[in-house]
Amino acid sequence: MKILVAVKRVVDYNVKVRPKSDGTGVDLNNVKMAINPFCEIAVEEAVRLKEKGVATEIVVVSVGDKGCQEQIRTALALGADRGVLVETDAELQPLAIAKLLKGVVEKEQPGLVILGKQSIDGDNNQTGQMLAALTGYAQGTFASEVVVDGDKLNVTREVDGGLQTLTLKLPAIVTTDLRLNEPRYASLPNIMKAKKKPLDTLTPADLGVDPAPRVKTLKVEPPAERQAGIKVKTVAELVEKLKNEAKVI
Amino acid sequence: MSILVVAEHDNAAIKGATLNTIAAAQKIGGDVAVLVAGQGCAAAGQAAAKVPGVSKVLVADNAAYAHQLAENISLLVAELGKDYQHVLAPATTNGKNFMPRVAALLDVAQISEITDVVSGDTFKRPIYAGNVIATVQSTDPIKVITVRATGFDPVPAEGGNAAVESVGSVQDAGISSFVKEELAKSDRPELTAARIVISGGRGMQNGDNFKLLYAVADKLGAAVGASRAAVDAGYAPNDMQVGQTGKIVAPELYVAVGISGAIQHLAGMKDSKVIVAINKDADAPIFQVADYGLVADLFEAVPEFEKLV
Numbered sequence: 270m271k272i273l274v275a276v277k278r279v280v281d282y283n284v285k286v287r288p289k290s291d292g293t294g295v296d297l298n299n300v301k302m303a304i305n306p307f308c309e310i311a312v313e314e315a316v317r318l319k320e321k322g323v324a325t326e327i328v329v330v331s332v333g334d335k336g337c338q339e340q341i342r343t344a345l346a347l348g349a350d351r352g353v354l355v356e357t358d359a360e361l362q363p364l365a366i367a368k369l370l371k372g373v374v375e376k377e378q379p380g381l382v383i384l385g386k387q388s389i390d391g392d393n394n395q396t397g398q399m400l401a402a403l404t405g406y407a408q409g410t411f412a413s414e415v416v417v418d419g420d421k422l423n424v425t426r427e428v429d430g431g432l433q434t435l436t437l438k439l440p441a442i443v444t445t446d447l448r449l450n451e452p453r454y455a456s457l458p459n460i461m462k463a464k465k466k467p468l469d470t471l472t473p474a475d476l477g478v479d480p481a482p483r484v485k486t487l488k489v490e491p492p493a494e495r496q497a498g499i500k501v502k503t504v505a506e507l508v509e510k511l512k513n514e515a516k517v518i
Numbered sequence: 519m520s521i522l523v524v525a526e527h528d529n530a531a532i533k534g535a536t537l538n539t540i541a542a543a544q545k546i547g548g549d550v551a552v553l554v555a556g557q558g559c560a561a562a563g564q565a566a567a568k569v570p571g572v573s574k575v576l577v578a579d580n581a582a583y584a585h586q587l588a589e590n591i592s593l594l595v596a597e598l599g600k601d602y603q604h605v606l607a608p609a610t611t612n613g614k615n616f617m618p619r620v621a622a623l624l625d626v627a628q629i630s631e632i633t634d635v636v637s638g639d640t641f642k643r644p645i646y647a648g649n650v651i652a653t654v655q656s657t658d659p660i661k662v663i664t665v666r667a668t669g670f671d672p673v674p675a676e677g678g679n680a681a682v683e684s685v686g687s688v689q690d691a692g693i694s695s696f697v698k699e700e701l702a703k704s705d706r707p708e709l710t711a712a713r714i715v716i717s718g719g720r721g722m723q724n725g726d727n728f729k730l731l732y733a734v735a736d737k738l739g740a741a742v743g744a745s746r747a748a749v750d751a752g753y754a755p756n757d758m759q760v761g762q763t764g765k766i767v768a769p770e771l772y773v774a775v776g777i778s779g780a781i782q783h784l785a786g787m788k789d790s791k792v793i794v795a796i797n798k799d800a801d802a803p804i805f806q807v808a809d810y811g812l813v814a815d816l817f818e819a820v821p822e823f824e825k826l827v
Contacts, residue, residue, distance in 0.1 A: 285781065364622060367622060390646060392762075397618075398614075398615065398616070399618045399619065399622035406693070407691070408588055410588070411615075413756075423697065426611075429610050429757070431700050432700045435695065438694070441693075484627045484658075489650050492650070511827075515809065518738060
């Protein structure tokens with residue numbers, strides 16, 4: 270079975286981003302970029318399925334500017350076989366990304382598509398579900414366990430209050446949650462090998478998709494700051510304040 | 519304008535987050551209809567009809583909707599949603615699961631986890647783990663929106679008397695099926711609905727020590743949460759996680775015990791009315807957002823706190 274994994278280039282999770290002072294966007298000058306953590310989990314899951322003999326080929330796809338090649342190479346170093354970049358400098362929103370990925374799904378015909386549940390920049394949590402709707406495939410979002418069983422997929426999902434297990438008809442779309450696996454580190458020989466793996470480039474026009482945004486960002490601003498309060502010296506003082514000052518207990 | 523709110527419910531009753539979502543709908547303004555889709559969900563439909571300000575309740579009662587399978591629910595919501603200008607659902611794991619599918623079926627964007635309504639087409643939502651608040655405007659004819667419950671005070675559950683209509687449409691995609699559900703059973707309130715939340719972090723040192731927090735919680739009628747560090751270390755199950763990738767809570771009182779205050783965690787609790795931090799590290803970032811900070815060894819402070827409250 271061929272697995273398609275989508276990865277996104279995002280600001281590294283250790284970077285604390287700030288809005289630009291004029292409120293037109295987030296200041297991304299000279300910040301470190303990385304593969305979105307949930308996408309890294311998606312790559313790892315595909316590699317594990319290949320190691321188990323379930324998957325035969327892993328194709329990794331990213332959508333965005335040239336810089337995304339870096340994240341595709343990271344995924345190739347982790348064990349993906351070849352890469353596809355849908356290259357565009359346009360501002361991309363989840364619906365457009367899902368349409369572009371649908372185009373790649375039609376070309377590649379994977380048996381399973383794995384994506385991260387959300388990216389840590391836009392925090393939208395939409396692309397996998399939208400891709401599932403556009404392809405008409407079943408979806409297993411927020412997955413903590415994925416088991417391929419013939420032409421079916423059993424997926425355990427992290428839902429409010431616990432876990433839910435579904436059976437999906439393949440091909441299907443899976444989005445990863447944090448506890449699905451712990452991604453490995455790429456070894457130096459694998460990083461070197463990844464440089465020689467094939468990486469094809471497509472454009473939105475090749476896939477017949479207009480990626481124009483549907484949502485305009487009017488303004489970005491920092492969240493309301495919370496003022497630090499006071500330090501209390503004893504537990505008794507704390508309880509007294511909560512009862513008489515804050516009146517919450 | 520007319521707005522369709524997709525209720526979160528357990529067939530017997532509607533869940534609290536539905537009331538916050540109806541509040542968001544009322545802030546947009548217009549006629550608010552509520553859809554209750556499930557199996558054997560007539561009681562939940564009746565409960566929705568009692569919410570003041572709801573003009574009608576649509577009940578879609580069919581086996582196809584029994585476990586809120588996204589493939590089936592999204593087809594139903596997209597079919598009904600065509601007649602509305604806004605389709606709203608709570609940003610619970612369930613709402614997050616089916617709503618983007620609805621948006622794609624309608625060929626419109628989804629606006630995720632709004633925390634405020636500026637106008638009928640303009641909304642505020644947090645991005646970058648809550649480090650940035652974006653004001654966004656939709657250019658689509660139908661606005662598909664998920665609502666972060668903590669951004670809106672809930673409307674009352676009782677006082678209205680809306681008409682209840684049954685929806686005959688049966689949408690069964692036939693590509694997914696429910697196997698099982700393992701939900702944590704607890705006598706304590708649900709994390710996102712609790713008036714008081716007490717959470718433990720890596721400072722708890724092991725899962726067994728969480729019993730100190732349970733003792734306080736049982737005395738105060740509180741829910742117990744955990745930081746991602748505590749969940750990753752295996753001290754607490756995942757569904758207790760408070761933070762950007764876990765539950766977003768905004769209780770009257772939030773007590774953070776042995777939690778350093780990583781950005782990730784703050785994103786999930788910083789809208790709480792009163793925050794208490796108990797930590798032995800006086801420089802822990804959690805003290806920068808706490809109304810009351812106590813620098814102390816939690817293993818002494820928490821049992822004493824339990825005795826005094």
